[in-house]
Amino acid sequence: MKKELNHITKLIGDKKLTDKLLEGKFGLEKENVRVDKDGRLALTPHPEALGDKNTHPYITTDFSESQLEMVTPPLDTIAELNDFIATLHDIVTENIGEELLWTQSLPPILPDESKIPIARFGEKGRDKETYRELLSRIYGKERQLISGIHFNFSFSDDLLRVLHDALGKENDFASFKEVIYFRLVRNLMRYRWLLIWLFGKSPKTEDSFKVKSFTSDSYESVHCPKGISLRNCRTGYRNKEDYYIDYSNTESYHQSIRALVNSGKLSFDKELYHPVRVKYLDQDPQISHIELRLLDLDPLEKTGISETSLYFFHLFAIYCLFLNEKSNFNKDEQIIANANHDLVACFGLEDDMEISLFTGKLIKAHERVLTFINEMSDFVNKNGLLKNEQYQSAFEKVKDIVKNPEKRAANYISKEIEQKGFIDFHLKQAKIYKNETLKKGFNFYGLEDMELSTQLLLKAAVLRGLNFQVLERTANFIKLENDEKIHYIKQATQTSLDNYSSVLLMDNKQLTKKLLKENGISTADGKQYFDLKTANDDFGCFENQAIVIKPNTTNFGMGITIIKNNNDRKIYKRALEIGFENDETVLIEQFIEGDEYRFFVISNRVEGILNRVPANVVGDGKKSIKELVVKKNDNPIRGKSYRSPLEKLNLGEAESISLASQSFDFNTIPPKNEIVYLRENSNISTGGDSIAVTELVHQSYKDIAVKAAKALNVSITGLDMIIKDSTVPATPDNYCIIELNSNPAIHIHCYPHEGVRQKLNERILDALGF
C-alpha cells in the first residue's frame, strides 16, 4: 500500500478532494505563565474567577500553579481556531486582576526553585499533583515552566474515506486511517526542523535562567549562540535523553513507549516529550488526531500565535501526508531528524548553519528550506489549496521569510531583547495586550456579527467551561450545555426561565400597566388608539402637553416619539404615523418629567441600573449639530445594531422632530458646552448614553422593580422607570414604570458609558443554574 500512497497526489486532480483536503478539526493548547507588573512569576493561586482547573475544558493550569493553560475545543476551521484562542485569551486576561500573561515561552523572573508553586488540584486531583512533584524532581521546576503551544489536527473522515475507497481496499477503514496518520507523523518528525527554523521565537532567556542538569546535581544555563528556539534546544523542554520510537503503527508506537516506561526511563507514557504525538481518545483504539508540540509562544502576537503560522501548519500537515518516504523512519533517520531539530533550535539564526539530509549529506539549512518550500509551493498551487485567500496570504508571508531569513520574528525579538532587556521587552508586550483587552475586548471574535449581548453571554459561558453552540447566528440563538443541563437562549435574555404568558404580558404595554396598577405600582396614564384617524382627531386633547407617542408592542424605542408643548398638527400627525408604522395599536401617554432608568431584574433581584440619557451632543460654538453627531459617532465604542457597547447617533426623522420642538435643526450651531438632546427617548439603541448607577439608586425603587417583575411573574426583564429623584424614597407620585422589556440587552450594563460595569452575562448564567 505504501506504493499507492506515494502516488495519491494523482487523486487530487478531483476538485472535491481538494475541498475535502482542507477540511479537518483544529485545536490549540497554549500555556502562559502569570506574572506581576514587574515581570516576576505570580505566586498567587490560580484565580477563582477562572473556575475549577480540575474540570474546566478551556482553562486550566499546566505544571505550575502560575502556568495557565488555555485549550480550545476541536474546531472546523483555522479561522475559528484563531478567533477562539483570541477570545479565550481575552477572557483569561479579564479575570486575572492586575496580573499579566507572560508573552514568552521562556520564563520570566523566577523566585527560588522552592518557591515556584506546583499546580494544586485539591482532593480530586491528588494524582495530578503527585505527577507534577515527580516531574519537578526529574526536570526541575524551571524547565517545567517553559511554556509552549500545541497544535492539534485531524483530517476529515470524509477525506479519509475517499482515499480509502481509492487506495486502501485491502485494509479496513480503521487500519487505513492508521496508515495515513503514521505516515503523516513520520514526515512531520522528519521535517519538523523547518518549523523551528521558520517559527522559532525563543532566541534568548532571562540572564539568570538556568535549568536542572540531567547529568549532575548542578544547574545549567539555556544559552545557544544564534539560537532561534531555546525551548526546543537540548537544555530546553526535553526528556533526559533521546528515545527512539517505532512509528510504524499504533501497536508498535504504544509498545515502544511502554518499553521506555517498563525500563524505568519514563514514569508515564505522557512523559515522552516528543515534538509530535499521536493522540487517542479514552479507550478508543482509533487515532483521534495528531499533536504538534514544538511551537513557541509568539511575543509579537497578543494571543501568542499568528494566524499566518496556523494556516501554514495546516498546509504543512497536508503536504507531509503526500511527501514520499523511503523508510519507516528507523532509528538512523530519527537520529538525523533529532540532530537537525537540535541544530536549528540552537543555531537557527546563523546564516550558514547546516543540517543533514537523510542521506547523511550536509546542506545549508536555508538552501534546504528554499527547496522544500518551492516544492511545497508547487504542491499547494497545483492542488488548489491556496484558493482561500487566508491560506494564500499565509503562504506568501512564509515564502517572503524564506527569501529573506532576516525577516524571521526571532531576529526582531532577539534585537528587542538586546536593546530593552529580556524582561522589559516581554513585559511591554504583555502590558500592551492587557490594555487592548481591557479597553475593547468585548467581542467574541468570529461572532462579531452577532449581538454584543450574545457575544458577552458566550464569553461568560466559556469562562464557566460550558459547551456552546451557535444555533442560528442571525437570530442570536445559542445552546449552552454542561453535563447536567441544556439551555436554549435567544438574544442572551430570552430563556426558559420565563414563561410564555408572562412574556406576552410584558410585550403588551397596556396589559402590563393594568397588572402593575392592580399591584399598587405607579404607571404612566394614557390612551390607546387603533387607527390613525381617531388618534389624529384627538389632537386637541394633547395640544401643548408633554406626551409620548408609541407603538403598543415594540422594543428598543423603535417608533417612539416624545413631543413637548407642541401645537403643530403636522408634527403630531407624523409622530402618530411613525407609531402606526410599528404597530397596529398606538399609545399616547403623558410624558412624565424625570430621569429614565433601566432596571435589569434577574430572578427577583435588581442586578443593574442604568440612568439612560437621550442621544445628545455638546456644543463647541463652532460645529453644527450634524457635525457634532458625526464627531461623536467617530468613537469606536459606538456601533450599529447592538454590536457595540453604545450605538451611533442618528440624524433621522425622530431627531428632526425633537430638534424642531426646541426650534433647532441639524444645521444649528449650539453654543460652547451647551448640551443639545437629539431625542426625547433615552434608549441606548437610539444613540443614548448609559450611566451605570446600580449602587446609587434608593433601595425603594429596586423593591418596586422586583415587585413589578413578580406581578407579571417574570424572571428576566429590563424595566424602564421614570424617577424624579432617585436618591429619595419612592412615593406613588415620584416615579412611574413605563414598561417591562422581554428581551433587554445586557451589554449596556456590562459596558456602560460611565459607572461600574455589571457582569450581567455571569448573572444570567447563575440564574440558568450553570
Place this chain on the structure above:
Amino acid sequence: MKKELNHITKLIGDKKLTDKLLEGKFGLEKENVRVDKDGRLALTPHPEALGDKNTHPYITTDFSESQLEMVTPPLDTIAELNDFIATLHDIVTENIGEELLWTQSLPPILPDESKIPIARFGEKGRDKETYRELLSRIYGKERQLISGIHFNFSFSDDLLRVLHDALGKENDFASFKEVIYFRLVRNLMRYRWLLIWLFGKSPKTEDSFKVKSFTSDSYESVHCPKGISLRNCRTGYRNKEDYYIDYSNTESYHQSIRALVNSGKLSFDKELYHPVRVKYLDQDPQISHIELRLLDLDPLEKTGISETSLYFFHLFAIYCLFLNEKSNFNKDEQIIANANHDLVACFGLEDDMEISLFTGKLIKAHERVLTFINEMSDFVNKNGLLKNEQYQSAFEKVKDIVKNPEKRAANYISKEIEQKGFIDFHLKQAKIYKNETLKKGFNFYGLEDMELSTQLLLKAAVLRGLNFQVLERTANFIKLENDEKIHYIKQATQTSLDNYSSVLLMDNKQLTKKLLKENGISTADGKQYFDLKTANDDFGCFENQAIVIKPNTTNFGMGITIIKNNNDRKIYKRALEIGFENDETVLIEQFIEGDEYRFFVISNRVEGILNRVPANVVGDGKKSIKELVVKKNDNPIRGKSYRSPLEKLNLGEAESISLASQSFDFNTIPPKNEIVYLRENSNISTGGDSIAVTELVHQSYKDIAVKAAKALNVSITGLDMIIKDSTVPATPDNYCIIELNSNPAIHIHCYPHEGVRQKLNERILDALGF
C-alpha cells in the same frame, strides 16, 4: 330627606347622571328541573360533569337533586347578563347527557313524593340537606320543585354618591344608601303585581300536579281560572301565610324577620319567600343589592328569560326609585299589595279583572297598567333612559303588550298547553333548545368577536367554576383564577406552561427541524433563503418537483404555497413573493406525499389528532368551482378568522396558483362527484376540512409527537405531521414532521368537521391545574 328624594327627578337633567342611572350590577339566579325525554323528573344525581354543587359559583342545585340552579356573577350590563345566562344554559345543557332542562316553572311529571330526591351535598353540606328536609316537611317536595328566576340588581356607587352629595348630606353615605334602597324595595313591593301581569308565564300546571296543603294533611291542586302565574298564586311557591315586614330600614327589616323566626313561624331568615329581598354580603352591614324573586321561567325562550324582560326590569327598578310614596309601606299597604299580587297571579289573563289602589279604590288592572306605563314612559323618555337602542326596543315591546294584552306570552303558552298538553308543549320547547345548543352552541355569547378557541376555554372555565376576566378582547388575552392560582392565557393555548425559549424554538422552523433531527425524528429537508433574488435564481433546483414554499416563522398557513411539477418561472416567483411578504426568511422544502395530521400535545400526551384535508369542493357537473365555493361557504359552521369551527374557503391568489397547477381556474366546472382541491396546504384556517382521528392513528406516531414535544421542552403544541399510512407503524421513511405550532387552535378539535370531538378546552384546564 324623604321630601328631597321625592324631587330627585329634577337632578337628572344632568346628562352625566342619566349615564350613571343606567350603570349598575346585574345578576340572575335561575332554576330548571332536569327531565327525561318523556318529561318525567330526572331521578339521576346531579351530573358529575357539572362539578361540586357545594362550591360551584355558577352551577348548583336548589331544593331537589334534580333542580339545577344557574347563577351569574354580578355583571356590568344587561347585555352581559343575558349573554352569560345563555352561555351558562348551553354549558349545563351540554353536560347533562340525554336529559333536558324543563322549560316551565311549574313541575313536569313527578313520581311519588317519596321518590322526589332532595339535593345531596355530602359531608360538607350536611346543614343544607337538613334544611331541605325541613322544607319538604313544611311545604311538601312538590311545592319546592316550583322553579323561578331571581333578578339581582344594584345601582352604581357613583350614582349614589352624586345623589348623596345633592340630597343626603345630613346622613353618612352608608345610611343614605340604605334610604335609597329601602325606598326602591317598598315601591317594587307596591307595584310588583304589574310585573306579574306583564310577564307571568305559568298559567297552567300538569293535570295531576298538587301541592301539600298548609292547613290540612291533604294535597291541593294549583289551579286558577285565567291564571297568569300559578307559581305566584296562593297555592304556589309561598310561605304558610302572609308575613308583614317593616321596610323602613335595615334595622327594622332585620328585626321584623327575626321576630318571625323567634316566634317559630319561620325556621330561618331565608325561609321568608317574599317577592323582593334586600341582600347583604356576609358580615357587611351595607346593602349589597336587591333581589326580585317573582319571575317565572319563560318556556318561549331558550334561556327561560327574554332580553326584553331584563331591560324592562332594569327600567322598572330605576323608575321605582323615583316613584313618590306617601307612607312607609305599612301593613295596610302591604295587605293591598299582597292582594293585588295574588289577584293578578290567579286572574291575570281575565280581561276585566280589578286590583286595588292604595286608596282602597278598585280599578281595572289593565287600566292601571296603562296609566303606570304611560307615566313611566314620560319618565324614561324625559330622562334619556331609552337612548340605548336595546332599552328602547324592550320598552316599545312592553308598551305594545300593554296596548294589546292578548299578546302577553301567558296567553300563547296557555293556548299551546290546551292544544298540545302541558307536558308535550314544554317538552317540545325543551327539545328544540337542546338541539340548538348541541348543534351550534359553541359560542360564549357576548364574546363572539373573540377567537372560538378562547370562547371554548372560557366555557370550560365557567363549567369548572373559575373566575375569569377578559383582559384584552382583541388580543384574546384572559385571566383565569380560583382560590389557589391565577393564570394569564392568550389565544387559549399560550400559557405559563410553556417557556420562552421553547416557544422561540417552535417559532423558528429551521431550528425546530435541527433539534428534531438531533433527536432522531424525521423532518422535511429544505433550503433557507434570505432574499427573493437568490431564491428565484434557484428555480432550476426545484423545477418540476413537488415543493412547499413558506415563510420561516409564521402560523395558520399564511404565506405558504405548495407547487407540484411546475415549470413556470412566474408561478414559482409569485409563490416566493407571497412567502417574503410574510417573513424575511423563506424556506423551500420537498413536498412530502401523504396525509397531513395535526397532533395536539398537552403535557406529553396526544390529546387530539385531526386529519386535515385541504380546502376542497365536490363537483356537481353544473356549478363552477367559484359557485361551489360560494355554496360550501354558505354553511353556518364556516366563518372567518377563527370565530367558527371551520373557516370559509377563499378565492385568492394561493387558490388560483394551486388550481393553475392542475390546469383549472375558478370558472372550471368539475364533473359530478369529482373532488377539486383549492389549496395544497391543508390548514383549517385556509378553508380545509378537519377529520378527527384521535383513536385511529397508530400509537407509534403519537409516541413520535410526544418525543418531538419533549425535544423542544414544549408543553402545549400543535404538531403537523405528514404520514403515508397512519394505520401502519412509523418508520424513518413513512412520516415527517413539518412544524410545531406555539399557538395552535383548539376549536378545530372540539368541533371537527367529522369524527369524535375532543374537549381540549378541558384538557388545557387540567394541565393548568384547575
